[in-house]
Amino acid sequence: MSVEELLVSAPGKAILHGEHAVVHGKVALAVSLNLRTYLRLKATTTGKVSINLPNIDTFVCWDLSELQPLTQYFRGKRDEIQRVDGELVRILRKFVGATNENLDSCFNAFISNHNILPSLTVSVWSELPTGAGLGSSAAYSVCLAAALLCLSRVIPTPLKECDHTARWCQEDLELINSWAFQGETIVHGNPSGVDNAVGTWGGMLRFLAGKIIPLNRVPLLRILLTNTKVPRSTKVLVARLKDKMNKFPSIMTPVLDSVNAISCQCEKVLSEMTSQPITGEHYNILEELIDINQHHLNVMGVGHPTLDMLCRVTLAKGLHSKLTGAGGGGCAITLLRPETHSMVVQNMVQDLKDCGFDCWETSIGGPGVQQHSPLTVKQEIMEILNQY
């Protein structure tokens, strides 16, 4: 099957529990965030590689002749093409220059199974806010890896004629993930690999001591994602916790142990929710874990008064929130219960917007990277992608 046009999407990522503690060898639970990045790849005859990223107002285009010299790297390596290595990353970083800007937008040009480069246009639209720690770059890398591996026929396009969406087999996902990880390496230098793994597999995964284990089955949970838009430096926040650990080891070590136990307890409850009828008590426990962890994150020095305010605003509607990711501002998740009425959510969103926050009603635990028929993509997104 030749690939003329391909539509794929990958989810963002949120940390459900264990942010920061993971740096100190504790379990973290990362979940897919159903704010997705959509990528359309189209084979052209223009003799150009065009990348359109309207979210970040970035549009780049190379003549194939500019890119051709880079294919030297692949000479005599036809059998190894499914792997990508540090040397390739070095070459690519050099090609795009010293600055990190748009590093990832060129990544797609070098993954062809042919030494003759294809002429193509890639257009991307993401529902994710960028730079908010929600894995937007990984979702892009995952989409790009999936689309280019299909284009180069290393993996098949899984969508059958009658399908709306389709996913790849485990082996193909592993390949997508490893290429996406290289994309992340080009962008971030030294990524943990969590973001691209969530973008690839979706659902939830356990991250412990550098090891990433996708979990079998997790329920889809309604959440509200809120961006406080308070800027923060992850580095500063990580250092703040480290200082506290050094200053008060006997006080802080048990706190991280407790966070670790929260992640394990949460994993257990979510697993129960897929094997037993879901009850209100399951949600009560999830809420209690959220509250405890939010207090612990404050103890760890990575909270922020706006996050406390956010928690109060949602609690006024009976809903429980915690920061997600780096903290010190940034984003928070609020668990919505199945019975939470949409009017309650709407009112809460208004209250949060009145605080100056951005909100998205979405879900966690949804599918990872998938191929779409155009009909299954929201029309407004298709309209944006079709502009290019």
Add this chain to the structure above:
Amino acid sequence: MSVEELLVSAPGKAILHGEHAVVHGKVALAVSLNLRTYLRLKATTTGKVSINLPNIDTFVCWDLSELQPLTQYFRGKRDEIQRVDGELVRILRKFVGATNENLDSCFNAFISNHNILPSLTVSVWSELPTGAGLGSSAAYSVCLAAALLCLSRVIPTPLKECDHTARWCQEDLELINSWAFQGETIVHGNPSGVDNAVGTWGGMLRFLAGKIIPLNRVPLLRILLTNTKVPRSTKVLVARLKDKMNKFPSIMTPVLDSVNAISCQCEKVLSEMTSQPITGEHYNILEELIDINQHHLNVMGVGHPTLDMLCRVTLAKGLHSKLTGAGGGGCAITLLRPETHSMVVQNMVQDLKDCGFDCWETSIGGPGVQQHSPLTVKQEIMEILNQY
């Protein structure tokens, strides 16, 4: 030296760290709260024992002939009079009837070194709010024990002519404490002994697994005591934590370990503050420990939205607070720094009063039970005591 009139006072108690955790075998730090209970004992020739407790609008009076039958208990026990036992407590509880009301007000009548009961008037005024977990009944018991042990010449009156205030020697304090404990037993049934120990020794004491150890030297710290006046049941709160421990042992056990470490760290810092020049960093650490513990107490389920509000109000002035005692409402302490201007405190007190709270600017770590010359007692208190 005959005792015609005697003026004594004893402090209240606050828990600095470790409330609730102490029930689970962790260290708690109890400190004297310099809101004092004053007791004036006056020998009379009325043939009556009168007790005046204007704070709680309680005034009782017995003819000595009513009380005389109770002295049978002491027949042949002249040498053992310095101890008080369960049998005596039983007799006293029976004498005052089934209800606990005013149980403690009769306690004084039975402690004489003579089988011939003395005729006397006891008047009490306390700066402490009652029923707020601040050891008001223990401060009363301690004052009463000290005054009656002096009256009965079991211990001397320590005040010399030139003194303003004076304290007893260690051995006498132990006797005062053991009688005060019996007073507490009459009132409370099964007291921990912490409140009367703080009232007797003052300063700070470490309480661990039922063992009470007064600490050598602690600095006097300025604090604001605030009563949220939110009613709470200690029993319900203790049960709430126990339920959480049973529900999430792996999450909650480390939290109590962390609380334990906070108490130990606090004790270390306070000890340093008496052996080294006090610096701002000492206060920074005390504040950090207060914040961490307040979060832990919320995790333990013994917080309350009004306490959170209180913390926010004081933090708006840069000052740090935590609940003290049972929580779930009740009282909180706010650490005032040496450099905290009185205007800042005044404004903060106004903000807290606007929330409906009661406030007292006082100190912790001050002296335990002491005898006073009338000149050292605030005039308004002397005026109240002299009415009777």
